Amino acid sequence: MRTFQAYRFALDLTAVQERVVLAHAGAARVAHNWALARVKAVMDQRTAERSYGVPDGQLTPSMSWSLPALRKVWNAAKAEVAPWWAECSKEAFSTGLDALARGLKNWADSRNGRRAGGPVGFPRFKSRHRSTPSVRFTTGTIRIDPDRMHVVLPRLGRLKLHESARKLARRVTNGTARIMSATVRRDGGRWHVAFTVEVERADRTPCRSGSTVGVDVGIKHLAVLSTGELVANPRHLTSAQDRLRALGRALSRKAGPDRRTGQRPSNRWRRAADRLAQAHARVANLRRDGLHKLTTRLAREHGTVVVEDLNVSGMLANRRLARHIADAGFAELRRQLAYKTTWNGGRLVVADRWYPSSKTCSGCGAVKTKLALTEREYHCDTCGLTRDRDLNAAHNLAALATAAEAESAAEVTTAGSGPVTARGANHKTRVRGQEAKKREPGTTPVGQTGTVPPQGRTTNRTLTTAH
Incomplete structure (x- = not known):
């Protein structure tokens, strides 16, 4: 049985490597925000033209939301928007554009009733201070070193793992796993790398x-x-509640960021936040x-x-x-x-x-x-x-x-x-175009088997x- 499975490992990055990863995450954020601004501008322009009575055939051409279309538009404008684009891997910009394409598709499917679950809002601009740094690599050199304590990623080079990756390395060596992508992300003040792997799992039977x-x-x-x-x-959260309160109060006593005055957080505030x-x-x-x-x-x-x-x-x-x-x-x-x-x-x-x-x-x-x-x-x-x-x-x-x-x-x-x-399920909701009727116990709902x-x-x- 072939399936997709994730392997996640903690990283021990040096100061230089952390700055490089943050630069790639920032590049993904820049591409996402720029493309989102372009999409919003086209949508607002078409809405305004409709309000003026412009026929549909004469409206500003709509912009495709697919990843290839967004990538084509970005490649045409990246020299002007981001003159430093050559310093980062192309996968960094694809990360931001792919996130935007998925968000727009989910929003459109939610509005048209093609997506289950609650309503999905329109994508928002990503902030450097509030968004989680993340970059995803799908092409290039993605492998685990023979020592199983290092991974090699495009443009980032050789990164040290906090723990051994022997479980994944054994599968890759045996030919029962194939690495599809790698995502570097910071969670809880620590960097992690997550591999999306296509795994050949042996057929099992419960005991x-x-x-x-x-x-x-x-x-x-x-x-x-x-x-x-x-x-x-x-009850892990209840057990840690006292410590969380103490750390939260300690954080509030430090000089934190202020968006109104532009004040930057102090080093003590950063350490307390970590x-x-x-x-x-x-x-x-x-x-x-x-x-x-x-x-x-x-x-x-x-x-x-x-x-x-x-x-x-x-x-x-x-x-x-x-x-x-x-x-x-x-x-x-x-x-x-x-x-x-x-x-x-x-x-x-x-x-x-x-x-x-x-x-x-x-x-x-x-x-x-x-x-x-x-x-x-x-x-x-x-x-x-x-x-x-x-x-x-x-x-x-x-x-x-x-x-x-x-x-x-x-x-x-x-x-x-x-x-x-x-x-x-027999949801207690009114069906459009029909009168809601109470179902008697022991009977089958209409149209349900x-x-x-x-x-x-x-x-x-x-x-x-x-x-």
């Missing part, structure tokens, strides 16, 4: 290929598994490391992993829980499971976000109309089952995948067709399966 595990994420426990395991929530950035980076690294260990273990041990389709952005609107929800990393956990289950030969099943996993009894299937968040134990009034709220939800998620497999097998036997995977009728239950379950 228990027939095992199904339901994963209910939360704040009290990071994850509750249907096997009964409780994964503790480390310490605060490093503290935040440490929290992010600890969170990422814990999530990777959990998701890798789940993907390697179980053949089927079931999670919920949580509305994380909506949950962050709760100001009392927003910081704890963001600290847990619900969306990152699901994202990692999506590709790791594929790598290990398993599958990820995503339950409909409207499926009441917490309100449904895992014993008899009865559904409660209301269940307060403060009720940490689920008590069924029908069968008398008493179980932890999160564990009950995890059992329901695991049963959801089992019911879907049984229905798919029945459909294959009766109709002779392949398994049917239900996609989409693949719902799983539970035994003795009155709620519909919609699944999305990632193979």
Whole structure:
């Protein structure tokens, strides 16, 4: 199986090398801002001409937003705009132009309804003080030295790594990996190089290929598994809150930049800002490391992993829980499971976000109309089952995948067709041109197939399966 994978390593740059990398990042920013100004000027000119009543055929010619078109326009004007262009690699300018082309395409697709998710705004100009320095190399000499402690990049030369790159070097030497690009970026006061690699991964099978595990994420426990395991929530941000407050107060006492008067920050302010950035980076690294260990273990041990389709952005609107929800990393956990289950030969099943996993009894299937968040134990009034709220939800998620497999097998036997995977959710929104009607429990939405009728239950379950 061929797939794309990223390898990220920390760099130990000298002062001269850091200035060269910053110059390349600045070149990318200059090309991005210049091209964005050209695009805005053409768009504003066409808008003004339309307001004057100029026919469409006589308007100022529109400007293409593709990367080749932007690169052609930049090459024609770079001698005048940036006389120093020869001091930097051409990949630096392509980095800024590529970022602009992607931003404009995402904005246009969002306006035309061709892009899922929330609305995407129009690209903004990049500031030297607020933007993250980054440059991407796609052509030229990109390799790892035989000592595996240095990398060679175009125009930057030989850069020392903070750690050994033996894992990537072994794959490249064996011919199971091919480096496609390299991105140098500064995060948390430290420089990193990230390689985008096309990897030939061996086919794997989970340790228990027939095992199904339901994963209910939360704040009290990071994850509750249907096997009964409780994964503790480390709360990295809460643990580091005192230190972050102290560093933030120390930063506020230093002479920082002032855009109104043009005052430049002092060296003490810069050092204090670096310490605060490093503290935040440490929290992010600890969170990422814990999530990777959990998701890798789940993907390697179980053949089927079931999670919920949580509305994380909506949950962050709760100001009392927003910081704890963001600290847990619900969306990152699901994202990692999506590709790791594929790598290990398993599958990820995503339950409909409207499926009441917490309100449904895992014993008899009865559904409660209301269940307060403060009720940490689920008590069924029908069968008398008493179980932890999160564990009950995890059992329901695991049963959801089992019911879907049984229905798919029945459909294959009766109709002779392949398994049917239900996609989409019963969103409570009004459809354009139609009158919104309340759907009765136990019925299938109009135009939607693949719902799983539970035994003795009155709620519909919609699944999305990632193979």
